Amino acid sequence: MTSTTPAAIQPFGARLTAALRARGPLCVGVDPHPSLLTAWGLGDDVAGLERFTRTTVEALADRVAVVKPQSAFFERFGSRGIAVLERAVADARAAGALVLMDAKRGDIGSTMAAYAAAYLDPSGPLCSDALTVSPYLGFGSLRPALDTARAHGAGVFVLALTSNPEGAEVQRAVGSDGVSVAQAVLDRIAAENAADAAAQTAPLGAVGAVLGATLARAGVEVPAGVPLLAPGIGAQGATAADLPALFGSAAGQVVPSVSRGVLRHGPSVPALRSAAARFCDEARSALGTV
Numbered sequence: 001m002t003s004t005t006p007a008a009i010q011p012f013g014a015r016l017t018a019a020l021r022a023r024g025p026l027c028v029g030v031d032p033h034p035s036l037l038t039a040w041g042l043g044d045d046v047a048g049l050e051r052f053t054r055t056t057v058e059a060l061a062d063r064v065a066v067v068k069p070q071s072a073f074f075e076r077f078g079s080r081g082i083a084v085l086e087r088a089v090a091d092a093r094a095a096g097a098l099v100l101m102d103a104k105r106g107d108i109g110s111t112m113a114a115y116a117a118a119y120l121d122p123s124g125p126l127c128s129d130a131l132t133v134s135p136y137l138g139f140g141s142l143r144p145a146l147d148t149a150r151a152h153g154a155g156v157f158v159l160a161l162t163s164n165p166e167g168a169e170v171q172r173a174v175g176s177d178g179v180s181v182a183q184a185v186l187d188r189i190a191a192e193n194a195a196d197a198a199a200q201t202a203p204l205g206a207v208g209a210v211l212g213a214t215l216a217r218a219g220v221e222v223p224a225g226v227p228l229l230a231p232g233i234g235a236q237g238a239t240a241a242d243l244p245a246l247f248g249s250a251a252g253q254v255v256p257s258v259s260r261g262v263l264r265h266g267p268s269v270p271a272l273r274s275a276a277a278r279f280c281d282e283a284r285s286a287l288g289t290v
């Protein structure tokens with residue numbers, strides 16, 4: 001494995017910037033909930049999972065900037081579910097979307113190295129453009145993922161303030177230095193991007209943060225250049241209109257993320273496409289981005 005980004009692969013921040021500009025500020029999650037499979041007239045089985053996933057990827061991967069498969073819904077079917085996930089990653093990337101694998105991995109460093117190999121090294125069949133990771137075993141435990149991502153022009157999105165109400169008890173906790181856990185995570189992300197020469201030339205770095213769109217207030221200072229994944233729009237109650245107050249001058253860094261809010265419009269491909277286009281237009285006008 002080399003320690004530098006191969007010349008042919010642009011750094012993730014540059015690829016994300018280009019995708020957002022070309023396709024608009026939206027990430028659509030592929031979350032095959034059992035209730036959605038049923039609503040689509042599909043069985044809650046591998047055949048239903050495969051049909052749902054292929055339809056979603058076919059409908060959206062040629063037009064949205066980021067596609068985010070939620071690994072859990074594939075894992076529950078074992079190896080055959082993972083095979084569907086592998087195909088989805090390959091098909092979505094071939095259609096031009098960036099694939100953000102939502103697996104929220106976080107473990108001791110030596111194990112983290114294996115997760116990094118699984119999701120961020122091009123030799124792995126599940127290799128994606130980026131991976132969601134949890135820093136709650138200590139930010140330093142993410143080192144193998146950060147290094148593997150950088151070596152291969154991939155990205156990492158680190159949980160900072162999650163969209164669920166239970167997150168606050170950990171993430172808003174304040175250390176003896178007066179800094180909240182979430183702020184410390186954001187500061188470490190900024191330092192990581194600052195140490196990455198490639199990130200200096202791109203508007204966005206390769207290491208991003210997850211900040212839920214459902215939050216009543218951010219209560220943190222968001223460093224410049226950190227891509228911000230903002231899930232929680234749609235089914236969890238947030239709307240694009242909530243984003244400007246939450247992110248302020250960092251609005252240009254935000255990638256709003258919607259799963260069920262789009263997916264509930266399937267299985268019709270045109271209906272999926274128009275739902276995604278609507279969310280994208282709303283996000284674009286709320287964020288004031290092109």
Ligand SMILES: O=C(O)c1cc(=O)[nH]c(=O)n1[C@@H]1O[C@H](COP(=O)(O)O)[C@@H](O)[C@H]1O
Binds near residue numbers: 102132163
């Ligand atoms: O990392 C994520 O994507 C994520 C972080 C977070 O704070 N909240 C959150 O909802 N998510 C994921 O985003 C998706 C939200 O789905 P919907 O609520 O259906 O839009 C799910 O796959 C969640 O696991």
